[in-house]
Amino acid sequence: MSWLHIFILFPLLAAVIIPILFKKIPRVHTGWFVLVVPLAVFIYLLTFLPMVAGGETAMYSLPWIPRFDIHYSLYVDGLGLVFGLIISGIGALVVLYSIYYLSKHREALHNFYVYLMMFLTAMLGVVFSDNMIVLYLFWELTSISSFLLIAYWYARRQSRYGAQKAMLITIFGGFAMLAAIIMLSIMGETFSLQALMAQSDQLVQHELFLPAMILILIGAFTKSVQFPFHIWLPDAMEAPTPISAYLHSATMVKAGIYLVARFTPFFGGAMEWFWIVTGVGLLTLLWGSLLAVKQRDLKALLAFSTISQLGFIMSLLGMGSAALYYGGGDEAHLHSMAILAAVFHLVNHATFKGSLFMVVGIVDHETGTRDLRKLGGLMSIMPISFTLALIGSLSMAGLPPFNGFLSKELFFTGALNAAELDIFRMETYGALIPIVAWTASIFTFVYSIVLVFKTFFGKYQPERLEKEAHEAPWGMLISPLILTVLVVVIFFVPNVLAHYVLEPMMASILPPLAGEFDIHIEAWHGFEPELFMTIGVVVLGAILYATLRKWIVLYNNMPRALSITNAYNSGLKGMESISRKVTDWHMTGFSRDYLRYILVIFVVITGASLFLLDGFSIDTANAANINGFEIILSLVLVGSTAMVVITRSRLTAVIGVGVLGYIVALFFVVLRAPDLALTQLAIETVTVALFLVCFYHLPRLREKEEGDGINVFNLIIAGAVGLLVTLISLSANGHRLFPAISDFYEDAYELAGAGNMVNAILADFRAIDTLLEIFVLCIAGLAAYALIKLRLARREQDENQ
Amino acid sequence: MEILMSVLAGVLFMAGTYLVLAKSLIRIVLGTAVLGHGALLLLLTMGGLKTGAPPILGIESTAYTDPLPQALILTAIVINFGVLGFFLVLAYRSYQELGTDDMEQLRGTEDE
Numbered sequence: 001m002s003w004l005h006i007f008i009l010f011p012l013l014a015a016v017i018i019p020i021l022f023k024k025i026p027r028v029h030t031g032w033f034v035l036v037v038p039l040a041v042f043i044y045l046l047t048f049l050p051m052v053a054g055g056e057t058a059m060y061s062l063p064w065i066p067r068f069d070i071h072y073s074l075y076v077d078g079l080g081l082v083f084g085l086i087i088s089g090i091g092a093l094v095v096l097y098s099i100y101y102l103s104k105h106r107e108a109l110h111n112f113y114v115y116l117m118m119f120l121t122a123m124l125g126v127v128f129s130d131n132m133i134v135l136y137l138f139w140e141l142t143s144i145s146s147f148l149l150i151a152y153w154y155a156r157r158q159s160r161y162g163a164q165k166a167m168l169i170t171i172f173g174g175f176a177m178l179a180a181i182i183m184l185s186i187m188g189e190t191f192s193l194q195a196l197m198a199q200s201d202q203l204v205q206h207e208l209f210l211p212a213m214i215l216i217l218i219g220a221f222t223k224s225v226q227f228p229f230h231i232w233l234p235d236a237m238e239a240p241t242p243i244s245a246y247l248h249s250a251t252m253v254k255a256g257i258y259l260v261a262r263f264t265p266f267f268g269g270a271m272e273w274f275w276i277v278t279g280v281g282l283l284t285l286l287w288g289s290l291l292a293v294k295q296r297d298l299k300a301l302l303a304f305s306t307i308s309q310l311g312f313i314m315s316l317l318g319m320g321s322a323a324l325y326y327g328g329g330d331e332a333h334l335h336s337m338a339i340l341a342a343v344f345h346l347v348n349h350a351t352f353k354g355s356l357f358m359v360v361g362i363v364d365h366e367t368g369t370r371d372l373r374k375l376g377g378l379m380s381i382m383p384i385s386f387t388l389a390l391i392g393s394l395s396m397a398g399l400p401p402f403n404g405f406l407s408k409e410l411f412f413t414g415a416l417n418a419a420e421l422d423i424f425r426m427e428t429y430g431a432l433i434p435i436v437a438w439t440a441s442i443f444t445f446v447y448s449i450v451l452v453f454k455t456f457f458g459k460y461q462p463e464r465l466e467k468e469a470h471e472a473p474w475g476m477l478i479s480p481l482i483l484t485v486l487v488v489v490i491f492f493v494p495n496v497l498a499h500y501v502l503e504p505m506m507a508s509i510l511p512p513l514a515g516e517f518d519i520h521i522e523a524w525h526g527f528e529p530e531l532f533m534t535i536g537v538v539v540l541g542a543i544l545y546a547t548l549r550k551w552i553v554l555y556n557n558m559p560r561a562l563s564i565t566n567a568y569n570s571g572l573k574g575m576e577s578i579s580r581k582v583t584d585w586h587m588t589g590f591s592r593d594y595l596r597y598i599l600v601i602f603v604v605i606t607g608a609s610l611f612l613l614d615g616f617s618i619d620t621a622n623a624a625n626i627n628g629f630e631i632i633l634s635l636v637l638v639g640s641t642a643m644v645v646i647t648r649s650r651l652t653a654v655i656g657v658g659v660l661g662y663i664v665a666l667f668f669v670v671l672r673a674p675d676l677a678l679t680q681l682a683i684e685t686v687t688v689a690l691f692l693v694c695f696y697h698l699p700r701l702r703e704k705e706e707g708d709g710i711n712v713f714n715l716i717i718a719g720a721v722g723l724l725v726t727l728i729s730l731s732a733n734g735h736r737l738f739p740a741i742s743d744f745y746e747d748a749y750e751l752a753g754a755g756n757m758v759n760a761i762l763a764d765f766r767a768i769d770t771l772l773e774i775f776v777l778c779i780a781g782l783a784a785y786a787l788i789k790l791r792l793a794r795r796e797q798d799e800n801q
Numbered sequence: 802m803e804i805l806m807s808v809l810a811g812v813l814f815m816a817g818t819y820l821v822l823a824k825s826l827i828r829i830v831l832g833t834a835v836l837g838h839g840a841l842l843l844l845l846t847m848g849g850l851k852t853g854a855p856p857i858l859g860i861e862s863t864a865y866t867d868p869l870p871q872a873l874i875l876t877a878i879v880i881n882f883g884v885l886g887f888f889l890v891l892a893y894r895s896y897q898e899l900g901t902d903d904m905e906q907l908r909g910t911e912d913e
Contacts, residue, residue, distance in 0.1 A: 592824070592904055592905075595821060595822055599822075618804070620804065624802035630802070637812075645816050660835065664838050664842065667842065671866070672853075672855040673871045674857070676871055679875055687834070690889055694890075694893045711822070714822040721815060722816075723811060725814040725843065726808055729843055730803075732847060742865075755858040758856055758868045761872035777879060780883035
């Protein structure tokens with residue numbers, strides 16, 4: 001067990017102590033104790049940076065279920081480490097922020113921090129796991145802890161709705177991923193990711209390659225809110241703001257990005273991978289940016305912007321996967337720029353989006369509302385928040401001098417490069433990529449401006465706010481301040497990141513090119529097309545913002561029925577109502593219907609197998625002869641049976657059953673079974689007597705059986721059952737595969753000292769049957785006695801009166 | 802003889818099934834009794850018929866009828882009787898308590 005194993009489980013262990021601290025030390029906000037945990041993890045992970053920057057990786061393994069090749073094995077490379085640093089670093093900032101955001105008197109802090117620590121462990125586990133089953137385990141743990149956190153204020157209906165929606169969608173994706181993992185383990189005969197990657201060349205031709213790819217992508221897309229699975233994120237905004245900032249912008253929603261990046265060395269280079277990842281990413285980018293503009297709620301706006309930015313990163317990962325097609329050389333280096341843009345923007349997005357969420361939380365906390373229509377004019381009241389929001393938004397919009405500008409330029413470079421690809425049938429559609437990317441950037445610019453201007457500019461409306469607005473306490477501002485400083489610092493010295501963060505990440509995603517990257521990010525690179533595209537974005541975006549009032553009405557004309565959330569809701573309702581209808585249709589509550597199902601299924605399955613397997617045959621070679629007496633007995637048997645069925649009189653029916661029983665006894669005589677005949681006679685007598693004892697109390701047989709006489713449907717079923725029994729009996733007679741074992745019982749006298757073989761079997765050879773049969777009779781007797789004697793319901797009624 | 806017995810068992814199964822599918826509880830009880838008889842005959846037929854003397858060692862014979870199916874049938878008869886008796890008492894009691902023997906009326910609530 002290495003230190004890394006311990007540090008990943010550390011938050012989970014801390015979660016055990018948190019409720020105790022919350023109860024025992026109520027004076028101190030529990031968050032202060034929790035803060036130590038992500039900070040410790042962050043500092044510990046920093047120690048790996050020099051190793052990873054040197055191009056090395058590390059593997060730590062601990063057996064868990066070795067028989068099934070399941071190990072708690074951890075793999076440290078650039079990709080996992082940077083994700084781990086983002087998770088623990090922003091985790092620490094979020095805990096600090098939440099100390100000031102959540103009141104220690106009113107909130108159930110122990111729940112909050114326990115869920116948060118569960119999430120921290122889960123997320124670290126996802127990014128460091130090498131064993132795919134363990135990866136899946138942590139993956140589902142992120143879904144569960146996210147579910148708990150979204151429904152943190154569980155008394156609200158919207159919170160519960162959002163949590164359920166997020167749960168259903170992400171668990172659906174999780175199952176798809178599990179299926180993919182199983183497929184991959186069948187393909188590579190290992191659960192280890194690294195061992196699998198090593199075989200990627202041989203497995204491209206495998207028939208499970210494509211299904212596994214699609215299922216992995218479903219898992220990644222549901223988690224990373226890609227179109228059309230993005231609908232859970234806006235509803236997850238019911239969570240407390242620190243959670244939205246942490247889970248739903250910086251970490252959990254990037255788990256899918258991580259997964260795609262992790263599997264790029266395996267699937268990348270395939271046409272399907274390129275098209276699905278790029279296409280879905282671009283669609284999400286465009287759709288998210290279009291919808292973000294119309295939002296009235298600040299957090300909903302940020303949710304759609306997150307969706308859009310994740311689509312941005314996803315599409316870049318798709319475009320960059322073309323580099324693996326070439327494997328090396330200039331072409332590969334050209335397309336690896338897209339991967340650079342993806343990992344760079346991943347880091348940038350975590351910084352500015354985290355800070356924006358925190359600022360929105362501050363606005364909400366200090367004014368009591370997040371509604372854009374009520375907000376305005378806060379610039380002079382909350383100058384620090386305003387500055388932070390402005391920097392975050394401009395970075396999001398992709399303007400200098402902030403880090404978003406650099407990654408956006410790289411994005412345009414990647415898109416333009418991808419457009420010039422001549423593989424994967426890109427000649428036809430390639431030109432669409434930069435156009436879509438550019439359009440989406442314009443809308444990104446518009447909603448970023450909306451976010452700042454509608455909140456901080458315009459007229460201050462104190463009468464519409466729930467509280468009197470004022471600047472937030474410093475404690476709350478520290479975290480967004482740190483993130484914002486990073487936003488600016490990264491712009492001015494991006495190349496410091498390059499060696500320690502971006503190169504190791506790219507080496508993980510594009511292993512063939514490892515060690516050959518020459519990253520040099522520049523803010524100014526001459527009058528290139530990218531620059532003109534950015535200028536176009538700013539100009540058009542400014543025009544669109546100025547005329548916002550005129551075209552925002554277009555959104556209102558968009559039919560609500562066509563939205564995906566609507567499809568989700570009605571799909572859920574439809575599934576419920578269909579299953580209810582199906583259940584109501586066949587579960588009628590009438591035992592007769594159920595008997596019909598049972599009998600029809602019996603007839604169909606047995607009959608079909610009898611004929612399809614050609615099982616029917618008649619073999620009369622061993623058949624015994626028939627004499628006249630037996631024919632008479634048979635006729636009486638049939639006659640009495642018919643009498644029982646046809647009669648309307650109770651007495652006749654009882655007598656008919658009695659006759660039937662005695663005829664069976666006579667058959668036993670004819671067929672040389674004296675003990676049976678004896679028993680049958682006695683039992684039949686008792687049965688008839690029992691019927692006669694109940695005679696006066698039994699209901700009269702119905703005059704009309706089923707409305708009008710014979711029920712044809714029942715008759716057909718009954719006829720089929722009878723026919724089938726006869727056919728099976730005849731076929732079985734014809735197929736005696738081996739002789740009976742009964743010769744053994746002919747030695748009954750020597751073995752058991754009994755002359756009567758049947759009795760010897762009952763009491764000696766197979767006496768346990770007899771013992772249990774006695775039990776049956778005892779239980780039946782006791783039950784009949786209890787039924788008649790115990791009148792619980794009536795006694796209760798009597799007591800109540 | 803085997804063919805005749807198979808047909809008889811089939812007839813009993815048909816009649817029993819038809820009675821079990823009826824509306825009236827008393828007919829269902831009678832139906833189970835008929836089905837029971839059908840099963841007994843079927844068991845006996847499957848063991849082979851009239852292949853020798855009754856399975857009692859005192860009788861001088863070269864071959865005996867298979868005793869094992871007879872032992873099984875004997876067990877079945879007793880169990881059948883126990884269940885039928887209980888069923889009859891149950892039908893009697895339910896008629897007494899609920900005042901109906903119509904299976905259409907004897908059903909659960911809508912939303913169980």
